[in-house]
Amino acid sequence: MKIALLSYSTKPRGGVVHTLALAEALAVLGEDVTVWTLGRGGDTGFFRPVSPAVRLRIVPFADGPADETVGQRVQRSIATLRDAFDPAPYDIVHAQDCISANAVGRCVRTVHHIDHFTTPELAACHERAIVEPYAHICVSTAVAEELRAGWGLSAEVIANGVAYDRFAATDPTARSSWRSRLGRYVLTVGGIEPRKGSLDLLEAHALLRAEHPDVRLVIAGGETLFDYRDYRARWERRADELGVEPVVLGSVPDDELPALVAAANAFAFPSLKEGFGLAAMEALAAGVPLVVRDLPVLREVFGPAAHFAATPAQLAAALGHTLTVDDPAGRVAGQELAAAHTWSEAARRHLALYRSLN
Template identity: 60%
Template structure:
């Protein structure tokens, strides 16, 4: 192998979900360290590119993925895998005299697509790649583990854990789950945090009251949309108690674009909110440049997720100096330590939100900002490059 490592990172969407945010930041960290990086993605519904601009050194390969009305989730997953697998070219092409040295999938859809693409190329005898003479093995980041009832999703999830040749987790807690469930020992590489972007938004006095004015007063903010994993139902129940004591505080929910269909859960949550007298402001995806100020101007940031891999959004809120209340999960204890308030039930969440909103703790603010700055994408990029070099050395000597 000559020249810099040639790396393919694959993700399932162009839109601002946690795994996509991770993929883009990692790609930029890797090119800053001298690697050559292509990011492959499904461009859903006519998307032309990612939700934010990228370092021009990162090559974006967006595969068109038209929406089909009323397509069931299982069929959408199968089609997603097939479309990305058909487009992905891990081997040498006319544009490149060698294939990818590393192929790194960030979710179960893209991992299955890589596995299918490799199988197709081996079957046709066209799998030669670069100087090593074979296809690059699939590396998989397991951000968190899910339990699915849809057969296609369950199969996608299982194969994407078992079949890749190397695994990364962004926290030791999730890595331990993988080891207990499958006997696999992933490499742990924490995420980075773009702390400066959120700290700057908190210090921007000119924009300090813009979101509160727009939203009608102080607010508790949650991101990730309305879905089971984000614990939205518990948050709505907690907010009924909060508003009884602090009627000035509203609930604002941002984000939430996903391949999955959570309409049933959303309907249940909104019906519960109506019964409880909670009227959430649902913003949907927020423009990338506007998100830091939305976070920075929140009275409290609520993060009652039932499953997480790292807690990046909570760290961004800490960087902005905002009090954070999270679900009491081992992974969040690992990553966030004593810088946030923990809660296990809706009653606990309500109490923690009220305490955070009413009694600001300067020591927690200082500790939270310091913690957020310790997680950097430069460090994450270096750790990934170290792993890639180990894997390529092993591959060429095998």
């Protein structure tokens, strides 16, 4: 089959990681796969090398004026990708986000999670990207149920894969380097933004330091289309008030990320909304204790392999527990769960769905 997978960015966000891994796994199965995306900020490639078996079409997307709003940037993103994309050569057009779904029209759509926007352009984009596709995929049953309850739509549930070997077998020297640089640390990946629960994690970190003053909070990632400067300013003010100084790494080179994860003493994932939690599953693959927000979707995905917390105090207590109680059996259970999620199986299930639609 000739398959087009579409995303909105070349940066290391969860949906982009998913798109590339799925494309490569489909190509291994012998399919003809092309990934389309927007090259923001002059990008001519993705954040990591991509298998040469996958064709890449990166559409240049120039920076807008300094006063461009998020809504205007979204509309310009849709128009730019729409003008460049021709669906005619493809048997399947599969969009991974609301921008690409709006750009290509008739498509299969993966709904990774359901957002609730107040900006009119974003709200309209989100709605069209749910109701207009002719088939839907969700990465968890919880999100599929949201789709059914809110729109009466039925979705195929196909869980994410995880690059298990990449995180389970990291270089000891690289891990040692991160520990020498950072000491003992709690890691989170995803940047500083409302959906990631960053303010709650900051509060939890301040509470945790009362019992573990040597433990640092380390934050990696954060590439996003949206403008979270106001939220980041609130976060920085609150850090000053609490007297804590988290380490904000920003985007970490892809080849350095597994060792950073594996060297952590605990992984925190206090997101307020998620579809699966790929970064958290990667932490389990690395054998790192995991503390997540107590959400139905994360209960579904992680079950007994994670510790759950609903408030900053509970988050701090759960992190403190993982820092003081060694749990080899828990690490093994987490790694077994991560190992069960393969991209090859995800690709086979996608391919079966694609064939049923043609």
